[in-house]
Amino acid sequence: MLSEVYDKHSNIMMRRPIVKKEVVDFMRNEQNQLSGSLKILQEFAAEYNVPIIPHETIVYFQMMLSLLKPKRILEIGTAIGFSSLLFAEICPDAEIITLERYEEMIKLAEPNFKKYDSRKQIKMLEGDAAEILPTLEGEKFDFIFMDSAKTQYIKFLPYLINNLSGDGLLVIDDVLQAGDIFRPLKGTPRRQHNILKALNKLFEVVYSDEKLQSSLVPLGDGILLIKCK
Ligand SMILES: C[S@@+](CC[C@H](N)C(=O)[O-])C[C@H]1O[C@@H](n2cnc3c(N)ncnc32)[C@H](O)[C@@H]1O
Numbered sequence: 001m002l003s004e005v006y007d008k009h010s011n012i013m014m015r016r017p018i019v020k021k022e023v024v025d026f027m028r029n030e031q032n033q034l035s036g037s038l039k040i041l042q043e044f045a046a047e048y049n050v051p052i053i054p055h056e057t058i059v060y061f062q063m064m065l066s067l068l069k070p071k072r073i074l075e076i077g078t079a080i081g082f083s084s085l086l087f088a089e090i091c092p093d094a095e096i097i098t099l100e101r102y103e104e105m106i107k108l109a110e111p112n113f114k115k116y117d118s119r120k121q122i123k124m125l126e127g128d129a130a131e132i133l134p135t136l137e138g139e140k141f142d143f144i145f146m147d148s149a150k151t152q153y154i155k156f157l158p159y160l161i162n163n164l165s166g167d168g169l170l171v172i173d174d175v176l177q178a179g180d181i182f183r184p185l186k187g188t189p190r191r192q193h194n195i196l197k198a199l200n201k202l203f204e205v206v207y208s209d210e211k212l213q214s215s216l217v218p219l220g221d222g223i224l225l226i227k228c229k
Contacts, residue, residue: 016178027056037116070142077148081109133159140165147173176222
């Protein structure tokens with residue numbers, strides 16, 4: 001059962017927002033709400049603790065993607081298909097490729113795509129991104145969203161930078177770990193150490209690369225925006 005897989009208390013963002021709680025509540029409750037199939041999936045995710053993007057990030061993507069109008073989108077981390085379906089709704093002309101390795105999520109995403117991907121924009125590639133990304137060499141995407149295992153972000157980064165089209169934008173989700181990335185490892189839970197080390201390495205690599213332009217935005221658990229200069 002999904003409810004067993006996703007422990008309610010494992011979603012640190014629900015407990016430790018990186019900006020004031022009142023601000024998060026306002027962004028979640030007062031900004032435009034979803035309707036239709038996306039609302040159904042958002043409610044399903046809340047009920048079963050599936051970690052989809054939070055409402056403040058959804059609203060930000062609605063603004064950003066309606067302005068950027070990407071034609072090709074790549075996503076690492078499909079889960080139940082919520083964010084791919086959001087991208088499909090915002091960008092009706094875009095082709096979307098999304099990668100997922102977890103059988104249970106694939107089984108949930110498939111019927112969601114069948115039912116709600118009315119323009120057949122989304123293609124899900126099943127398997128580990130570590131194996132799939134090398135096969136996408138030479139493919140270009142205008143928007144890439146990396147929302148998978150945090151320890152692997154640093155490993156996937158070089159592939160994704162190569163996959164960006166000229167003005168393409170890479171967005172990496174959940175990079176702040178509720179602020180633990182700034183803290184000495186000693187004061188943080190041991191089980192988080194590999195994630196914290198890998199995310200710190202990610203910032204180090206991105207910030208020291210003169211060819212990259214980046215911006216860290218405190219939405220959800222922090223999103224890092226990256227483009228090539
Ligand atoms: C946070 S969820 C994605 C949520 C989704 N982007 C949304 O907002 O609707 C992360 C997903 O990435 C998948 N994942 C993690 N590491 C992966 C990898 N190396 N390759 C493919 N999928 C991966 C997990 O199985 C999980 O379903």
